[in-house]
Amino acid sequence: MAEITNIRSPRAKAARRLVKRAFRDRDRAFLAEGPQAVREALAVEGATVELFATTEARTRHADIVGAAAAAGVPVHRASGEVMAELTQTVTPQGIVAVCRFVHVPLAEAVPSGARLVAVLAHVRDPGNAGTVLRTADAAGADAVVFSGASVDPYNGKCVRASAGSLFHLPVATGAPVAEAVRQVREAGLRVLAADGAGTRTLDDADLSRPTAWVFGNEAWGLPAELLDLADEVVRVPIYGRAESLNLATAAGVCLYASARVQRQTLHAVEEPTTRRG
Numbered sequence: 001m002a003e004i005t006n007i008r009s010p011r012a013k014a015a016r017r018l019v020k021r022a023f024r025d026r027d028r029a030f031l032a033e034g035p036q037a038v039r040e041a042l043a044v045e046g047a048t049v050e051l052f053a054t055t056e057a058r059t060r061h062a063d064i065v066g067a068a069a070a071a072g073v074p075v076h077r078a079s080g081e082v083m084a085e086l087t088q089t090v091t092p093q094g095i096v097a098v099c100r101f102v103h104v105p106l107a108e109a110v111p112s113g114a115r116l117v118a119v120l121a122h123v124r125d126p127g128n129a130g131t132v133l134r135t136a137d138a139a140g141a142d143a144v145v146f147s148g149a150s151v152d153p154y155n156g157k158c159v160r161a162s163a164g165s166l167f168h169l170p171v172a173t174g175a176p177v178a179e180a181v182r183q184v185r186e187a188g189l190r191v192l193a194a195d196g197a198g199t200r201t202l203d204d205a206d207l208s209r210p211t212a213w214v215f216g217n218e219a220w221g222l223p224a225e226l227l228d229l230a231d232e233v234v235r236v237p238i239y240g241r242a243e244s245l246n247l248a249t250a251a252g253v254c255l256y257a258s259a260r261v262q263r264q265t266l267h268a269v270e271e272p273t274t275r276r277g
Contacts (some may be wrong), residue, residue: 014027032099057093117142125215205234
């Protein structure tokens, strides 16, 4: 296999342009960088289009290369210089996949029976958005909704921050926040807005019911018109002297609080049934 040493080669050039959102939207494809993201992409049938790897990475991550070959995914050997152009990190890990878009329609992402959903409203920072996606995955959430005014979930920094979780749970994109709220309500979820202006704290909120959390912009939070869409506005209590929590941290606290209470409630319902059996 010949090594791709020129970023102007057709394959490398086509992949490199996916750094820009306009080309991602046109090709309906994006770049997943690093072994963790690539491994998770390959686990989703049909998600990976092709793979670029340096000689060193092909040896170090032989399992990934083998999985790609088994799935019929072309693997291109790329020089370090080409890899540096395909990645957006200071120290590239030597492996990048071109992947197809994986998001689903809003109604499919949030069907009846969903119990925990994160809705990102006007969230612009890709690192924060990707971290919320990863945290929602870890907390066992059913879906994450990126509103139309939020960052592109296929932004390179967002994909990296999600650490492969982009491929784990349903993600919906593009819907206005009001439409997302309507859909989660139709699915039977209560809507809680996380905001420092909340009159009720997380400690006092009823988290036992199926819940959709709405998280706002990193700098200015949720505007009044979005707070009005929620059933209740809840704030994370600050016990120390910090002024506030950043978006990703606050989202993690809220999602895990809901997940913990829901699991406790579910186990409390199941335990009597088990004892009777």
